[in-house]
Amino acid sequence: MNISVSLLEKKHFPVMLDEVIQICDPSKKNQLVVDCTFGGGGYSKELLNFPNIKVIALDRDKSAIERAKELETKQPNQFTFYNEKFSNLEKIINTDTKADVFVFDLGLSTFQLQDYSRGFSFKATDKIDMQMGLSDISAEQVINTLDEASLKLVLKILGEEQEANRIVKNIIKARQIKKIETVSELVKIIESSKKKNYNKKINVCTKTFQALRIFVNKETSELIEGLIKATQFVKYGGKIIIISFHSIEDKIVKYYFTNYSSNKPNPSRYMPTQSNKKNSFFEKYKNNFLTPSTKELIKNPASRSAKLRYAVRTEQEFNHPKEFKEKFRRYINVENISI
Numbered sequence: 001m002n003i004s005v006s007l008l009e010k011k012h013f014p015v016m017l018d019e020v021i022q023i024c025d026p027s028k029k030n031q032l033v034v035d036c037t038f039g040g041g042g043y044s045k046e047l048l049n050f051p052n053i054k055v056i057a058l059d060r061d062k063s064a065i066e067r068a069k070e071l072e073t074k075q076p077n078q079f080t081f082y083n084e085k086f087s088n089l090e091k092i093i094n095t096d097t098k099a100d101v102f103v104f105d106l107g108l109s110t111f112q113l114q115d116y117s118r119g120f121s122f123k124a125t126d127k128i129d130m131q132m133g134l135s136d137i138s139a140e141q142v143i144n145t146l147d148e149a150s151l152k153l154v155l156k157i158l159g160e161e162q163e164a165n166r167i168v169k170n171i172i173k174a175r176q177i178k179k180i181e182t183v184s185e186l187v188k189i190i191e192s193s194k195k196k197n198y199n200k201k202i203n204v205c206t207k208t209f210q211a212l213r214i215f216v217n218k219e220t221s222e223l224i225e226g227l228i229k230a231t232q233f234v235k236y237g238g239k240i241i242i243i244s245f246h247s248i249e250d251k252i253v254k255y256y257f258t259n260y261s262s263n264k265p266n267p268s269r270y271m272p273t274q275s276n277k278k279n280s281f282f283e284k285y286k287n288n289f290l291t292p293s294t295k296e297l298i299k300n301p302a303s304r305s306a307k308l309r310y311a312v313r314t315e316q317e318f319n320h321p322k323e324f325k326e327k328f329r330r331y332i333n334v335e336n337i338s339i
């Protein structure tokens with residue numbers, strides 16, 4: 001490998017880059033785009049090729065700071081980076097400096113996945129950490145201290161793992177003998193617990209790892225807050241773009257765009273249609289989503305589960321969509337279990 005290669009050039013394929021850029025429409029003058037998940041900076045870097053664009057980027061991972069510095073040094077008037085969670089968007093942007101586009105590319109970056117010391121990959125042999133950054137707990141603390149009932153809830157609700165009971169029983173048994181410290185130890189426990197592999201295409205550990213990662217980083221609460229705040233701070237006519245990678249994320253995004261759009265389904269045919277106008281934050285949304293092209297799938301098979309949805313903001317004044325949080329309360333409640 002050429003070691004002089006820039007940190008941003010490291011083998012990293014931004015998912016659905018062409019589609020994201022096209023939706024941002026950067027040839028339009030004087031746009032402000034908020035890249036809520038900077039990662040390897042793929043979107044930010046491409047957008048900054050357009051002279052009239054300003055990008056504010058954020059990422060909760062402190063390892064992104066160094067990658068962002070390259071762009072801050074190169075294009076100081078166009079680019080600013082914050083090491084912050086997107087649930088705290090109000091710390092960065094406000095109603096006076098509304099943005100034209102908010103883009104969220106959810107999940108892990110290649111850098112996080114390939115850094116085995118962080119314990120996100122089943123291939124890692126080291127400690128089970130799974131903190132994306134600005135997280136309060138590690139996965140090691142979760143599997144060694146959470147009580148049996150709560151651990152089952154984490155695996156069932158956040159991982160949709162059908163064999164959660166057996167996996168958790170075996171985790172509890174193992175930790176009574178010795179603290180579970182490494183990813184390899186956890187992988188062995190999961191492998192020996194799984195009787196059925198319902199989906200042969202995915203690794204038997206996928207759902208448990210997904211559950212732990214979501215729990216450690218409170219990912220569904222982050223997504224819900226991020227969507228609400230982006231709606232508050234996006235200009236009328238502006239866009240919110242989300243790329244999601246698993247069914248829980250997509251369920252949340254789909255529900256939000258559909259139920260807060262001007263053509264949201266009428267809850268009852270006996271209700272006056274006028275009630276549909278309340279909280280119509282987005283223009284007609286018809287459950288449309290994009291997926292990676294065949295060309296992209298060949299180049300980057302890891303993009304296969306990506307779903308891109310975007311919605312266009314109407315002029316409806318923002319008011320807090322309380323019902324949205326209630327709808328997904330069970331995920332939020334599980335993420336708030338204290339250890």
Ligand SMILES: C[S@@+](CC[C@H](N)C(=O)[O-])C[C@H]1O[C@@H](n2cnc3c(N)ncnc32)[C@H](O)[C@@H]1O
Nearest residue numbers: 014037039040041042043059060085086105108
């Ligand atoms: C899939 S990567 C983004 C890749 C990026 N689009 C690119 O082109 O390089 C997701 C990034 O989002 C960050 N992230 C995830 N959840 C976040 C949150 N709630 N707030 C801020 N950053 C977050 C992760 O740390 C990770 O670096």
